[in-house]
Amino acid sequence: MTAPAIRFTDLEKSYNGTHALKGVSLDINDGQFFGLLGPNGAGKTTTINILSGLVLKDKGKAEVFGRDTVNEYRFTRSNIGIAAQELPQDWFFPVEKLLFFQAGYYGLTHKTAEPYIEKLLKRLGLASKRNARLRELSGGMKRRYQLAKALVHDPKIVILDEPTAGVDVEFRHDMWKLFKELHNEGKTILLTTHYIEEAEMLCEDVAIIDEGKIIAQGKPNELTKQSEKSGITIQLTGWNESIHNKFNLYTYTFEDNRLHFTVKDPEESLPEIINILSQNGCHIQNIKTDKITLEDVFLSLTGRGIGEESGT
């Protein structure tokens, strides 16, 4: 049996007394598009940073194609490309030069890297920015540069850490298209995100991590099938904080004038919800009941929205 592309076994990590990872175990197979979902502070970045060597684990094991990331770091790191969440800055060198440096760190000569970097610059829409400094790039272009940097040594595994954080919708869709292409080319992709839509759209398998533990894992449609609940989404105006108390018995999130409930029976709950909103001066603009999403799964498992901070 071949080893999985990535294997985490009982990973544990504490920072300054905070138990950030409490025994994370995961297998990600070769060629899989895998999503690690969780709110900010849940342990997603810590998990992938242990894989890349940026974080020193306290316990457990991280492996790439069956090889240990500590003892055989040259092999494991050569097979991984990371598009980090934090956008880098550089005052000294232009984009193209930085990509050549990055390729060099992975043991590629200028001559070997040149055709691939040229291809990458064109593919990622960075060709016109090759001589620009990073500070001259927009947030979206910096994200593209991050991806180019991750791909510069043509790794088998690509780790995308919140790759579309803070970008507009159009750009996000462009990036999704690119991620799909990379997956179709046979790359194993590990995506961490707190955008549910992103995970549902792209991932074959997902794991939900919260407070340093994997609380659910499977194919998105399997996870949603396991739940017997449904979602109600209400677009409204006039919301105020005092209404929170009226919905103590419900599991819901509120964001951008959008109220989302996870309920067992929409027909039973909806009249009461509408009643409470009307009595409290809210104007309902649109109501939608829909099949359960990963957001509902997360909500029903943790009692919190994925956009909220983790309890760790």
Next chain:
Amino acid sequence: MNWIGMWTLTKREVGRFFSVYRQTVLPGLITTTLYILIFGFTLEKRISEIEGIPYTLFILPGLMMMNTLTNASSNSSSSMLQMKLLQQLPDILTAPLSSFEISMAYIIGGTVRGFVNGVLVLLLGILLVGMPIVSPIQTLGFLLVVSWAFSSMGLFLGQMADSWDELAMMQNFFLTPLSFLGGIFYSIQMLPDWAQTLSFINPIYYMINGIRFTVLGVSDSPPLVSFLMAVGMTLLFTFSAVLLMKSGKKIKS
């Protein structure tokens, strides 16, 4: 060994300081020119020769050494801190480079800057005041060893530092005072006994006198002691910097 990786990071380190030569190369030359002008045309007439050497010539090797060691240490320390603060360090730490290879690249980068600055001051001395050099090969060799020592020290400090303030403190409160007190402008024989004794515990005193011996053939400290001191510091700081890098302290979580 990932030779290409190490070479690439070294090229980056050297390219980084050359790309801002107005900050990293020219200031030392301007300062030294000013010293030569001030001491050569004004004060030298009022200060008698030291150990039979005109005052301007006497101070030049010390200025060369100060320029060398401050540039060598500030290159690796500031580059390391900058990479930490600008989120560039993960690019290197997640690449298949060992702690040794990363350390060597930073140290070589700082050594090149220290050496280049030292040699430029040397050339300036030859050009402006016709400074004679007793042992050119030994001068260059000693400059290289000291550059390496202080570049390693800079890398160690850069890893430990969390802010520019901490680095500036090191420069302003330790390196510069120790350089001035190491005998750039005087022979320690001009000092009272207690101050002479204090000079012996200042490592920069040995660096300044070592280079003065190779350039002018005079020195307060025995040349062999200066040489051994430079080699000792090189080994101590190189091992410390590599071991600190390997431990991941302050650069990994």
